[in-house]
Amino acid sequence: MSAETPSGLLEVHNQETLPPQEIIDLFKVAFGNELYGTDALDELQSQIQKVKTDLYNRDYISAFNSEEKRVSYCCRWSPSRATAYASLFAHFKEIVQVVQCHECDQKILCVGGGAGGELVALASLFTPSREFSNKYSTSRPSSSPKKSLNIHVVDISDWSVVVDKLQRTIQERWLYAGEAQHFRVQFSHNDILQMSEDRLALSELNLITLLFTTNELFAENKQQSIRLLQKFNQFCSPGCYLLITESAGSYSHITVGTKKFPIQFLIDTILLGKKGQDSAGPWQLVHQNDSIWYRCDPKIDYPMKLENSRIFYRLYKKI
Numbered sequence: 001m002s003a004e005t006p007s008g009l010l011e012v013h014n015q016e017t018l019p020p021q022e023i024i025d026l027f028k029v030a031f032g033n034e035l036y037g038t039d040a041l042d043e044l045q046s047q048i049q050k051v052k053t054d055l056y057n058r059d060y061i062s063a064f065n066s067e068e069k070r071v072s073y074c075c076r077w078s079p080s081r082a083t084a085y086a087s088l089f090a091h092f093k094e095i096v097q098v099v100q101c102h103e104c105d106q107k108i109l110c111v112g113g114g115a116g117g118e119l120v121a122l123a124s125l126f127t128p129s130r131e132f133s134n135k136y137s138t139s140r141p142s143s144s145p146k147k148s149l150n151i152h153v154v155d156i157s158d159w160s161v162v163v164d165k166l167q168r169t170i171q172e173r174w175l176y177a178g179e180a181q182h183f184r185v186q187f188s189h190n191d192i193l194q195m196s197e198d199r200l201a202l203s204e205l206n207l208i209t210l211l212f213t214t215n216e217l218f219a220e221n222k223q224q225s226i227r228l229l230q231k232f233n234q235f236c237s238p239g240c241y242l243l244i245t246e247s248a249g250s251y252s253h254i255t256v257g258t259k260k261f262p263i264q265f266l267i268d269t270i271l272l273g274k275k276g277q278d279s280a281g282p283w284q285l286v287h288q289n290d291s292i293w294y295r296c297d298p299k300i301d302y303p304m305k306l307e308n309s310r311i312f313y314r315l316y317k318k319i
């Protein structure tokens with residue numbers, strides 16, 4: 001069964017999350033020196049130019065090969081990604097239930113999530129659900145033990161400093177008083193294509209995010225990328241969700257035999273099985289949209305440009 005999401009526009013602010021300006025302010029606090037120091041913006045702009053050149057050349061490894069480049073990428077692109085992802089996550093009741101779960105600890109794997117957009121978005125959805133902990137709480141007090149959200153961020157580039165800054169700022173600014181310990185973040189500087197199912201704890205995961213990363217994985221190594229999806233098929237437990245996004249219309253093509261297909265067809269075939277065949281694949285398509293906009297609120301205060309995004313998404317559930 002698959003459900004098509006009809007609307008072509010994500011909400012600027014979904015009430016399940018913190019407001020977009022709060023999300024953007026988190027980056028302003030975490031990277032205050034880089035954004036507001038003397039000549040800071042000039043220095044950031046020169047690094048951003050280098051990152052842009054590398055990305056244009058599809059040299060993804062070089063794009064993130066220094067601390068300065070990673071920080072500049074994060075300051076330039078992650079704030080708008082975080083606001084878009086916050087709205088996108090909250091758009092799915094399935095993801096809201098994972099992130100705000102009060103019944104049991106939850107585990108999320110963010111593949112290629114080092115730049116922090118998805119991390120901050122998850123925190124902006126988690127924070128309002130935690131009682132007594134902060135000025136944003138919307139939930140009622142309860143006497144049951146607190147449950148934790150465990151986020152494992154895996155990235156081939158060393159984003160540890162960026163992830164650490166964002167995590168500390170989330171814990172200090174959004175989650176004070178005993179709640180911070182329940183928002184757990186682990187960063188692995190590693191190639192996802194080389195990691196074992198045990199290292200990734202695939203069987204324990206409730207959600208995997210692959211946001212704006214599948215094109216890169218397939219460009220690096222097609223066979224290993226297919227193998228990664230097959231590992232998800234084999235080792236993820238029933239009920240686990242997998243969210244894939246890319247920039248709408250940006251999917252690279254792949255040649256199989258004499259024919260060229262967009263990568264999304266290959267991904268669907270691996271996860272859902274071949275169309276028209278009786279045996280269903282291991283995953284079910286829960287929501288999909290080939291083109292949905294997130295437009296940033298133009299009133300938001302931030303010293304750099306904030307991008308609108310046109311997103312392709314697929315949310316799958318393991319059967």
Ligand SMILES: C[S@@+](CC[C@H](N)C(=O)[O-])C[C@H]1O[C@@H](n2cnc3c(N)ncnc32)[C@H](O)[C@@H]1O
Pocket residue numbers: 060064078081111112113114115116117118154155156157190191192193211212213216217220
């Ligand atoms: C275009 S960025 C997207 C960042 C983030 N997910 C977002 O949506 O803003 C792709 C990320 O994937 C990471 N990446 C690329 N190949 C990878 C691999 N083999 N294993 C883990 N991470 C990888 C890159 O280092 C980069 O951080």
